Amino acid sequence: MKSDQLPTSRRMVLRIAAALGATTTFGLFALERTGTPARPAPPGAAGPPAGPRLGAPAGPRLAPSSYRLQPMTAYAPPRYRRALPPVRQRPFLRVSGAGRSMVLSFDDGPDPQYTPAILRTLREHDVRAMFFVCGEMAAVNQDLLREMADDGHVVGNHSWSHPLIPKIRPSRIRDELGSTSDLIERTLGTPPLWYRAPYGAWNRHSFEIGAELGMEPLAWTVDTLDWKEPGTGPIVRRVLDGAGPGVVVLSHDAGGDRSQSVAALRTYLPELLAAGYHLTVPRR
Template identity: 40%
Template sequence: MLSDRQITSRRLLLVAAGMSLLGTAAGCRAPWNDGEGRVEAGVDEIALPVMPAGAEGAPGAAPAASASAAPPVAASAAPSATAAPSVVPVRKVLTEAETKPVYELDAARKVVALTIDDGPDPRHTPTVLALLQQYGIRATFFLIGESAVEHPALVREIADHGHHIANHTWTHPDLRSLSATKVRDELVRTSDLLQKTTGRQPTWFRAPGGDWSPESLKVAADLGMRNMAWSVDPRDWSRPGTSAIIDTVLKDVRPGSIVLNHDGGGDRSQTVAALKAYLPVLVDSGYLFTAPPN
């Protein structure tokens, strides 16, 4: 069994290796900009694994890469989450390729995108945030509007931790069964609320259940949002058991995976327990975690 000192040294070596690898590849295509069903993770979007403050070999009293503070990209790309801008945000005009759902990242590097759906939830979201901060992981939270409006302080906390805030509709319906007008209302209401709450205009959207409709793709594009799917689904929403969630993630994850988990929509204690178990395994296996820039 490895000692604490050996584990610490190993993680620090992984950080150094990750920096070297990503620095070499930083001149590649723009991050999160591939329209062929994959997106490339760039160095600016990756939160490297860090050790808790005070750990042997850890820098100072607070790790520089800690998820408790927004990384440089988030700080420069978005205003403070505590004050909404007074002007209407400029929404990006997407290419046709960028309107297609993205299912995986570039598999050339050992990166994973962790995505958290159906929150915010006052029972489970704070625990998830603390866990992500412990490992210096930056994730993407797909928030439901009717939950976000009930817990605005929690939405701001997610944003203030540097995580990416994304649109997951207002009521979590099956978009394929809705009229064009109702689909637009679901997405517009949620984007407007998240903009007012965090000062950040959502730039990514996920259809509930991954069930996109032609209208939802059109509305998302009109709002300047790309569509993020996933490649690893432990079906944690069905509460299959903590061991089943862990086994599925560790069996299916590979470089470039987008992992789906949930912090809302019901009892997510199994998901939280699974995250506590599989995140350190992925970190110690050399995986780095990525999210789009805010």
């Protein structure tokens, strides 16, 4: 049996897990906290164009950088709307009372080598997902941003250059998030309503600035660890073993060789659907 094929017993476990979920509507979420240590951000990482805010002119385009390090935390969201006070102190982690719903999310893109294949697979199965994009990648791949939105996916903010947020000044956090929100709004017509801290490393300033920009913080429940390039089989197993009502899955469509992530999605997505899961995104 190949490493990325599932035995009948595992398929049965998935179906049973899906059946245990209540059939309430997607939109209520639980807050939890877990953590894994983060490694330092790469020295000399390029920052965003300083200064721009909503509606401001575009800053200079920056070349994509190599920024794939270990995520630090795990978390997930409420309803898809503009953030309102009070400012949150933790990101959302898990869909609460969502029945058979799960969320697939992809970070670090868009990347012209891997993102189109992920979009095609999602389109083939009529599934929506969340894409947390980096401004420096989105600036040179705005056509892929439009394709995401046209297909009904949620485009979120993952900073401009993927820095380790707790290590930078509040003014730079504002530039990282603000510049990326500006770019998304100029490209799609509306600003993002969700953001995810690089490496899952949040701090008080990031929550406050994100709220000022009208965004809710979203992390994840299941980390595929695809950024380690462990092979297609291990990625598939992590998703299927972690599947359950309310789960938010973290994968990547950029930041390295993501061919394994692309191949894994083609395997685990039909398995999840066959097990009765509804892959969805938060709605307005």
